Amino acid sequence: MTESDVAVVGFAQAPNVRATHGTTNGVEMLVPVFDELLDGTGLSKKDIGFWCSGSSDYLAGRAFSFIAAIDAIGAFPPINESHVEMDAAWALFEAWVKIRTGEVDTALVYGFGKSSAGDLRRTLAMQLDPYFVAPLWPDSVAVAGLQARLGLDSGLFSEQQMAQVAARSRADAQRNPNAQVSGEVQVSDLLERPYVADPLRAHDCAPITDGASAVLLASADRARELRARPAWITGLEHRVESAQLGGRDLTASPSTSDAASAADATGVEVAELHAPFSHQEILLRTAIGLGESTRINPSGGALCGNPMFAAGLSRIGEAASRVWSGEAGKVLAHATSGPALQQNLVCVMEG
């Protein structure tokens, strides 16, 4: 590894739950997450060179909501800090750049969201084109349903395959103590359940989740001190598609394909894909070019817990943990933000 290399060396997350009693500033969730993340590293909060977070004022229902979350860090004396109004995977991108410039050698990235405070399906309409789409208040499940129908109609996948994704995710989530949804389910049973937004059934949609997660990045020298087998970031790319839903090819994910190709996703053994809807996992597998030999979402994925603005970052932490354990040599994490996979980030890591 060269001196400009950066590795993922730590990951912690709050339990994914339907609703917490906590505030929308995330402090109650973040304090224990930071403690867990730093525990055993020998680092204290004062040793962190850069902090970067992802969260949303619309989710919190108030302006500059991320400022209050900084209390969980202890921001005096002043800290080096930034924020993105996106999934915290994009905050990780900013932190990665910060380390590569040589300005800092450690960065703590965190995301949090209390989706239960508002009506998530309506709140997410605020992500849409504000001129001629958002004034109609299309909700996030309806928009995902339009994407799923396009895939079904064009024969890219079937409702059965969508249900298989859900069943496999729930089975895998049984080994994830932070998962919100888990269990053994039969595909045939799932297909008998009613539509919530034809062609989507409840199992096709991620649950509404409150949660937070945090990832620790380190420069080459620090990474070797902090972890025996760091997850070196060998490719990190993100791309965005048009804000015009009706002008995009919703059955492909060209931004994911471009990001995966630029990050060199070939040969990954494990992939953590941020797919809040079952059909999106199938679209993402194709977009990245993942074959049958790649293990998908051993954590259970977003279908088993989707803390807004943290779930993408959690995918990076989950994938990195497969490298730390020696379970995999090359892994991929994907994060999405915006409606119907509008923005996509791919992070490739190697042991």
Added chain:
Amino acid sequence: MTETSEPLSAPLEVGFDYTRSLGSVLGRFATALRQRRITGVRGSDGRVHVPAVEYDPLTFEPLDELVDVGSDGTVLSWSWTPQPLEGQPLRHAFGWALIRLDGADTALLHAVDAGTPDRMRTGMRVRARWAAEPVGGIRDIACFDPVEDAAQQAPAPADSDEPVTKLTTPIHLHYRHSASPEESRYLRGLAEGRLLGQRCPACGKVYIPPRGACPTDGVPTEEEVELPDTGIVTTFCIVNVPFLGQRIQPPYVAAYVLLDGADIAFLHLVLGCAAEDVRMGMRVRAEWKPRAEWDTTLQNIDHFTPSGEPDAPYKSYAHHL
């Protein structure tokens, strides 16, 4: 931590009318809608984008050739909404659809009033139903109807030629706001006429309101400290400007009040003397509202008023500024 009961929470309504300037291309699209016409913009590759876009999504070239498209179109995809949410185009179950209007190459997102999901299908033909009073926005199209249900005669175009330059979108979101366990204890204390702070276990500072985490140490405040309702003005401003929602006639004083024994000041009003007589270090005491009006809010203290004691020396509060 002495908290045992659940944190306080209450409904929080957030509303704002977003007003946006449209510019030339989007403005002409909106103007056409008010005239009950649908237009698109021709892209660099000749494809027609509806709704109009200002820049070509492939080449990023600025676009400005507006072309008329039909008010009939074909459904490319749909999903069904059994229970519409607040603000959506129809109050009863309907289908969302991506609709490619005749003459367009991209799809418009809108609602189809089909009654039941079994009447929806990909490839179905639909027609725009116009709102009774168009204003220049996407909701001038009330929804789309299956062509077989639609009125055969299109309504007369609205006759306004005045260009639409602005779009106003009311946004109303509903939340359940939760206070932290520490804040809840403080708010419940207020309802009993008590001022409850908490001390940070790491740095010993006393915060009122208490914090979910001390901003210096990042740990929750814990030990409860009951504070008196007397303190000093650390800094203040004289409000001379009237603004929306103002409850007191200006001029008046908004001040940071540092209660005796606290390490953080909070914002309140200082009344009971001329605005120009308020000064840093001035001793003040709380004027509580009548007990019958108390609730779980700091408004139980109507304002602070000068106590008449000698001013606090500057160095006693310099590190709290």
